[in-house]
Amino acid sequence: MLMQLGSVPIVVVSTAQAAQEILKTHERVFLDRGESGILWKVTYGGKDIVVSNYGEYWRKLKSIVVLHHLSNKSVQSFQQVREEEMTLMIEKIQETCGSVVNFTKLMLSVNNDVICRLALGKKYNEREFHTMVEQFKQLVVVFSVGQYIPSLSWVDTLRGLNARTKKVAKEFDEFLEGVIEEHSLRNTKEPVVSKSGMVDHQDRSFIDILLEKQHEDESGFQFTRDTIKAVILDVFAAATDTTFTALEWALCELVRNPMVVKTLQKEVDSVAQGKQKITENDIGKLEYLSAVLKETMRLHAPAPIIPRASSQDVKIMGYDIEAGTRVFINAWAIGRDPAIWDEPEEFRPERFLNSSFDYKGSRFEFIPFGAGRRGCPGIEFANTLMKLSLVNVVYKFDLALPGGMIGRNMDMSENTALTVHRLNHLLLVATSRFENKQV
Numbered sequence: 001m002l003m004q005l006g007s008v009p010i011v012v013v014s015t016a017q018a019a020q021e022i023l024k025t026h027e028r029v030f031l032d033r034g035e036s037g038i039l040w041k042v043t044y045g046g047k048d049i050v051v052s053n054y055g056e057y058w059r060k061l062k063s064i065v066v067l068h069h070l071s072n073k074s075v076q077s078f079q080q081v082r083e084e085e086m087t088l089m090i091e092k093i094q095e096t097c098g099s100v101v102n103f104t105k106l107m108l109s110v111n112n113d114v115i116c117r118l119a120l121g122k123k124y125n126e127r128e129f130h131t132m133v134e135q136f137k138q139l140v141v142v143f144s145v146g147q148y149i150p151s152l153s154w155v156d157t158l159r160g161l162n163a164r165t166k167k168v169a170k171e172f173d174e175f176l177e178g179v180i181e182e183h184s185l186r187n188t189k190e191p192v193v194s195k196s197g198m199v200d201h202q203d204r205s206f207i208d209i210l211l212e213k214q215h216e217d218e219s220g221f222q223f224t225r226d227t228i229k230a231v232i233l234d235v236f237a238a239a240t241d242t243t244f245t246a247l248e249w250a251l252c253e254l255v256r257n258p259m260v261v262k263t264l265q266k267e268v269d270s271v272a273q274g275k276q277k278i279t280e281n282d283i284g285k286l287e288y289l290s291a292v293l294k295e296t297m298r299l300h301a302p303a304p305i306i307p308r309a310s311s312q313d314v315k316i317m318g319y320d321i322e323a324g325t326r327v328f329i330n331a332w333a334i335g336r337d338p339a340i341w342d343e344p345e346e347f348r349p350e351r352f353l354n355s356s357f358d359y360k361g362s363r364f365e366f367i368p369f370g371a372g373r374r375g376c377p378g379i380e381f382a383n384t385l386m387k388l389s390l391v392n393v394v395y396k397f398d399l400a401l402p403g404g405m406i407g408r409n410m411d412m413s414e415n416t417a418l419t420v421h422r423l424n425h426l427l428l429v430a431t432s433r434f435e436n437k438q439v
């Protein structure tokens with residue numbers, strides 16, 4: 001489907017075949033993100049990974065971040081942080097057993113805490129930090145007239161959008177400057193080097209590693225302070241909301257599908273063998289858990305629209321696409337396409353058991369993390385955190401809707417934003433599965 005938004009042509013892609021043409025067959029043409037208006041301004045002029053256009057800067061930055069923060073080895077090195085936060089999450093739920101708990105807030109706060117500790121080295125004043133992230137999220141989905149009709153950019157000034165953008169960018173900048181200062185002062189400590197010669201990341205956050213890289217890099221790469229701040233912003237924008245949204249939807253689907261919960265609890269119990277909680281060493285054995293999360297992301301792709309832009313004229317499936325066209329790949333629609341999926345609206349994790357679908361986008365019927373060179377580098381990071389959080393909730397507690405409401409009748413309305421959340425907060429009553437047993 002082609003739309004013309006002001007001066008910008010936009011192609012919306014909603015089939016797996018067309019997605020494959022864009023993300024694989026003609027990948028080289030579609031490696032840009034395109035002009036992103038407000039996001040461009042808050043990321044110091046696209047100095048981050050998500051927004052910056054394809055080129056040497058993006059390539060170098062992405063490879064540093066993947067190698068030092070998001071590789072399987074780096075993700076594993078933060079196991080202790082995640083497991084400590086899981087213990088706190090279980091305790092919080094335990095304390096409120098039998099009464100109504102806002103699982104939306106709970107999951108958001110667990111995610112924020114883990115990501116804050118990994119990215120910034122500690123948790124930050126919850127309310128202040130959440131407000132800042134929330135304002136940022138609200139801002140980046142505002143329609144900017146000037147982005148699409150440059151001659152009308154004065155409209156954005158008139159309705160206060162430019163001032164709001166400046167304010168949010170300034171607040172984030174001041175916050176991140178403070179964090180960098182704190183870490184620069186602290187970083188006199190020598191990094192721990194293991195016997196194998198690898199630097200141990202155990203007690204060093206993303207920001208410490210980025211600061212170190214800034215001083216080490218002698219290849220002429222423009223690794224400035226703005227680069228560091230933009231990458232940290234990326235982590236918050238790309239990691240928190242997506243991961244928490246997926247968890248929120250997974251819990252909704254479990255409450256609506258009691259048979260799925262039974263199967264999942266049976267699998268978890270057999271692996272747990274009476275342990276206090278599930279650790280990361282156990283989650284590799286949980287195939288049904290993996291299928292539950294994939295089915296969640298098929299139905300509720302947290303980032304439903306994958307934005308790309310063409311860098312040259314190209315023919316796709318017989319249609320001419322001119323250079324500078326923005327392409328929105330609709331992962332949400334592909335995940336629910338009846339031409340691909342049997343009973344697409346049904347939540348049936350079994351369809352992912354023994355299947356060849358992965359998160360890397362090797363099959364274009366299932367692309368919650370995008371695909372190819374611009375695909376999401378946070379798959380391992382997100383998957384580990386989502387599995388650990390979900391499995392521990394399901395292992396320790398039974399969940400139900402308040403007031404004896406039946407799961408099937410649950411409100412599943414969605415909001416519209418960069419990430420698609422539930423419209424209303426998820427309120428559930430948890431009861432301990434091991435009330436009188438010592439587990």
Ligand code: HEM
Pocket residue numbers: 049050051062070234235238239240242243246301302303305306307367368369370371372373374375376377378379381382
């Ligand atoms: C459930 C969780 C997540 C989902 C569904 C998700 C989804 C996506 C999608 C659809 C893209 C665009 C891919 C493309 O253009 O082909 C993307 C890009 C990206 N994601 Fe994720 N993401 C998640 C978690 C994370 C996490 C945890 C991080 C980092 C800690 C992260 C960092 C990024 C970055 C940096 C990019 C930009 C890559 C580039 O432009 O080269 N994401 N993500």
